[in-house]
Amino acid sequence: MRPRLAAMLALTLAATTPLFVPSTTAQAADIVTVQVNTRAGLETVSGTAIGVNHAIWDSQLGTNTVADLMKDAGVQMMRYPGGSYSDIYHWRDHTAPGGYVAPDTDFDHFMAGVRRAGAQPIVTANYGTGSPQEAADWVRSANVDKGYGVKYWEIGNELYGNGHYGAQWEADDHADKTPAGYATVVRQHAEAMKAVDPTIKIGAVLTTAGDWPDGIVGGGDAGTWNQVVLSMAGSAIDFVILHWYPSGSSGPEVLGKTVQISEALSLTRQQIAKYTGRDLGIAVTEINVPHGRNTQPGALFAADAFATYLEQGVFTVNWWNVHNGLESVSTIDGQPDYRDFGLLSSGNCTADGTTCQPPMNTPFAPYYALSMVSKFAKPGNQLIRASATDPLVKVHAARRANGELAVLVINQDTAAAKPISLRYAGYSPAATATVLTFTNGATAITTSTGSATSLTVPPNSLTTIVARPSATIIGPATPGRPTASAVTDRAATIAWPAGPAGVKYEVHRQNGTTSEQWGETTGTSFTVYNLNPGTAYTANVIARDGAGRVSWASPPVTFRTGSPSTSTCAVTFTDTANWGNGFVASVDITNTGTNPIDSWNLAFTWPTGWQRMDGGWNGTWSQTGAAVQVSNADFNRTLAPGASANIGFVGAYQGPNVTPALFTLNGVLCTTR
Known part of the structure; x- marks a missing residue:
């Protein structure tokens, strides 16, 4: 993403006609059934899940005020030095030739803010105008000399935008701008940087499935960007980097794009497996929206997108940006929107001075969305399947080690409150629950006590219900992640690590929020037959002891059956x-x-x-x-x-x-x- 400096913006006052047309849904809506299934386990939330981008042109970077706001929102990862600036930034003298560097934004100031917020850093090394030695020296300074313990290092930012495919926004001084050229130098970076600190993790830039230039084979290339980079550099890296800026000119259009996330990640994982034979981590280090960036559409999108990515095992999602600056002004869902990519106000005004943002560091709506997600899905929580009968209601759920179960309800209807009936499979909640709510135009998340099974969520809102168990029952240890092998068009064998003696294992298929038991065994593998060809399946293993107590669902295994091996x-x-x-x-x-x-x-x-x-x-x-x-x-x-x-x-x-x-x-x- 190109940084947008407030001082460099051509600020114009846009029309105030709402772009997000309110729904005409009647206020007296039918009851929406929300189904939560604890047997349908998804991925576990990492300790770096909720992230943001910091930029060296942001004068507030590293300040106590911003660090405290990030801590209050539950931010766990901070990215530096900022988008495309990463490929012109030289850390040793804190310069970015051709760009603006604000005072007091050097690496030490950044790390002071990270530490005050209790977060972890992710640093983008300068690929475009830097060198492997410069990056290795940064690792030495950060981790050996100063003991910062920076674990995650990206090699460059959006290098597919270096002109090789036509469009050029990313600085790249290398003569070879092909994906092969990038992969070759990534390997050199990884070797030099890990020679200094072997514990660090190195990430390489990939294209996001469905976004330009994904799928394009450049002249003289052996394949697409992802194919070449993974094939050549896959053995030298530890994770891959995706950015996502979905298109859309209205709330409904933008909010509907989150359905693409699971397919995009599935294709990325298929490419990783095919071209590296490894299981690399995935980081989404930039994400934002084209509509409602400071208002409720942006907040609802952020909550849904972050939760969906975490369900799929992404270890960090980083919102672009902490501060960015006003672009233009409109009214969306009755609230002023400044087309500002920032989570916090930059406090600037339109060129004619007639309209100004709120004071510096005032949180915009997406800030509260990140805060809500951090309260909903805490590190170590297992996300589980949840669904709603109303397409305007999106639902996510998380299971906690202390027995609590959190349900995030996103009501995308701009006009109608939704009466919700919550049903739980494999969980018995106490009658009352803690209810967290963020409504359109609000300046805080409110907390109240309500029912764990029935409530009404406001229109255009985020709500988290935190239920407690009606009784504490300790079951067997959770089985380890299963694997699938011998997959054909009609059968597959599911296997998992051995657990404690005396338990029986149940193998469940996820069919939406319904679990279908394929079978049970006292062994550690099970072959399922009568599958449908060309179909993706997700399964979990649950342990049951002699007293009938059950474990948490294992992490999921997903596989796809093939076509018939023989046909006419x-x-x-x-x-x-x-x-x-x-x-x-x-x-x-x-x-x-x-x-x-x-x-x-x-x-x-x-x-x-x-x-x-x-x-x-x-x-x-x-x-x-x-x-x-x-x-x-x-x-x-x-x-x-x-x-x-x-x-x-x-x-x-x-x-x-x-x-x-x-x-x-x-x-x-x-x-x-």
Whole structure:
């Protein structure tokens, strides 16, 4: 992300017409059922989950006031020295040639603020205009000489924006600006920096699935940015770095984008596994929104996005930015919005001086969202599946070691309060609960006592219900993370580490917020059959002792079944050209049977709602909803045994471009190659 200096902004007063149109939902709404399932375990919250970005052009960086505000919000990680400035910043003399550096923003001031806030730092080493030796010297100064113990180090910021793919916003003095060039120098950085402190973790920049230039193969490259970087540098790094700035010009559009997170992370993990054979951590070190940055849409988005990323095992999510500066003024949901990427006000005004922000360091709505998430999901909590019957209500849940269970309810309806009925699977709450609420236009999170099973959440709000157990029951130890092997189109074997003697293990599949028990065993593996081809499954293991007491759900294992290994047809689907939001697909259909095929129809379904087919060739193409069909042309109507037909189409996407998993030819499920 390019930093936006308040002093450099062209500030204009925008129209005050609300961009987020209020819902016309009636106030007397139907009861919304919220289902929470403790047997459907997700990932555990890390100690660095809630993060922010600090920048050397921010005069408030490292001040006691800001550090205390970050501590109050539960911020656990702070990133330095700030977006694209990272690739022009030289730590030793605290300069950024071509950019502005505010007084008292050097590394020591930053670390003073980090320590006062009780957070951890994540530092971006200068790849663009720096060197591996400069980065290694920074590690030595920080960790050996000064004992700061900086564990996480990124190598550069958004280097795919160095001009290699056309657009250029990131400084990069290297002659080789390809992903191979980046990967080569990342390895040099990792070697030099770990020679100084072998305990540090090194992160490399990846593109986010569905965001430019993801999927694009540059001239002369061996693959996409992610493919090349992971293949060449994967053995030298410890985590990967993603940034996400979803598009959208209204509240509903922006808030709807969080459904893309799980698919984007799934594709990233598939790439990591394929090109490195390792399990690397994932950090989202920049995230923000284009609409409602200082008002309730930004707050609701932040809460939903942070919770969703944490459910998927991301170890830190860093909001951009602590301070940024006013861009333009509008009214959103009845509140003034300054299009300011900052969590806190910079206290500046429009160019004509007619409209000013609140005083310096006044928190904006997303600040309270981060605070709410930190109160909802604490380090060590296990996130679990939760859902709501109303699409305008998003729900997340977390289980705590002390027996508490927290439920975060996000009411995206701008007009209607929602009566909520909470139902718990595998948990019996006490009658009363602590209720935390942040409403539109509020300047604090309020705390009250309410029911653990029934309450009404205000419109356009964040609510966390913290329930306590009706009785304390200590079950067996939680099983370790299971693994999946021998995965076919119809079966898979689930295995897990051995636990205490005398327990029986249950294997549960997550079907939304419903757990389906696949079986039980006293051993440490279980083979499940009768699965559906081309389907993603998530499973947990639960231990049960002789008294019937059950453990927490294990961490999840997710796997995807394949297509049939043998069939009378085979399909090869290839992305032959990609431009960031569209692509050309080449599809080969092969008759693998023993009889000729006289006329054919190929069908597949898009995995997401943001993909489409925009016309094809060598057949008659059509799309209805997510279902795509193509029938033969006259010249390729007949396929002899062993013969193939090549067809193709132009596809478009506005999110992670997930490849279709299954294809049928004349109703027969084909082998996908």
